[in-house]
Amino acid sequence: xxxxxxxxxxxxxxxxxxxxEFANAxxxxxxxxxxxxxxxxxxxxxxxxxxxxTGTNVDLAELEETITTLGGSVHSIxxxxxxGAQQQD
Amino acid sequence: xxxxxxxxxxxxxSTALMRRYFVVNGFDGALxxxxxxxxxxxxxxxxxxxxxxxxxxxxxxxxMSGVSSAYxxxxxxxxxxxxSLEQAMIADLADTEHGAAARLIPVAVALVNGLAPLSISLLxxxxxxxxxxxxxxxxxxxxxxxxxxxxxVFLLGVLMGWISGRFWLWTGARAVxxxxxxxxxxxxxxx
Numbered sequence: 001x002x003x004x005x006x007x008x009x010x011x012x013x014x015x016x017x018x019x020x021e022f023a024n025a026x027x028x029x030x031x032x033x034x035x036x037x038x039x040x041x042x043x044x045x046x047x048x049x050x051x052x053x054t055g056t057n058v059d060l061a062e063l064e065e066t067i068t069t070l071g072g073s074v075h076s077i078x079x080x081x082x083x084g085a086q087q088q089d
Numbered sequence: 090x091x092x093x094x095x096x097x098x099x100x101x102x103s104t105a106l107m108r109r110y111f112v113v114n115g116f117d118g119a120l121x122x123x124x125x126x127x128x129x130x131x132x133x134x135x136x137x138x139x140x141x142x143x144x145x146x147x148x149x150x151x152x153m154s155g156v157s158s159a160y161x162x163x164x165x166x167x168x169x170x171x172x173s174l175e176q177a178m179i180a181d182l183a184d185t186e187h188g189a190a191a192r193l194i195p196v197a198v199a200l201v202n203g204l205a206p207l208s209i210s211l212l213x214x215x216x217x218x219x220x221x222x223x224x225x226x227x228x229x230x231x232x233x234x235x236x237x238x239x240x241x242v243f244l245l246g247v248l249m250g251w252i253s254g255r256f257w258l259w260t261g262a263r264a265v266x267x268x269x270x271x272x273x274x275x276x277x278x279x280x
Contacts, residue, residue, distance in 0.1 A: 012178065014174055014177070014178065014187065016100050017099075017186075021100075044177070045173065045174055045177035045178075046177045068184075068185065069184075069185055070186055071182055071185040071186060071187040073180055
């Protein structure tokens with residue numbers, strides 16, 4: 001089975017929740033998720049952030065739903081890392 | 090439910106606003122009850138039922154006024170904020186936490202704004218209730234009520250000191266001074 005190991009997203013979000021709360025909410029979606037959020041650009045009401053989520057089996061649809069619930073929107077999927085059927089974790 | 094509300098309060102940074110509404114309107118409730126009590130005392134009215142009825146009526150009116158005014162103004166402010174954010178995001182945020190906050194935070198703020206004066210008023214007039222129920226108090230019920238109003242005002246002053254990080258005794262004493270000036274004006278104009 002092919003598994004998504006890492007995904008990099010370009011996300012537009014309001015200033016609230018903060019990137020720490022934002023990362024915590026995304027991290028809570030998977031027991032082994034590691035989340036890195038970096039502010040790329042800041043406007044008066046919004047900020048563009050780069051979100052990198054790493055895990056043994058990242059659920060992209062769930063991540064996108066959480067981002068939407070928090071008021072953000074995924075502009076693009078910039079990078080993915082998948083492991084093939086025979087690869088070990 | 091409570092954790093969701095807590096998250097929305099944090100999202101909208103509303104904790105300070107609610108705290109401010111609680112203190113301001115609690116102060117309103119305590120001072121209003123002090124004014125009513127002193128008015129009754131100055132007029133020579135001694136019927137506890139009359140005093141309780143007037144005070145409870147006023148407390149309910151304060152509560153309703155607090156709930157309705159805060160709900161109307163907060164809803165308008167939150168909807169304005171949401172629209173501005175939607176324009177910045179170029180997206181409909183109704184189904185997001187920001188949308189939920191715009192709907193629920195005005196309700197929470199309104200409840201704080203209304204329940205603060207209502208509950209503090211009902212607390213202050215507790216001696217009048219006790220008198221009405223036939224419990225013997227060490228002094229006249231109206232006097233005990235006035236003293237309790239001063240005590241509650243002092244405690245709200247202490248709370249303000251705790252919030253602002255200033256010396257609690259000073260902020261408590263300042264609140265009592267305001268209540269004393271209020272009482273003095275009532276004595277001056279009502280006799």
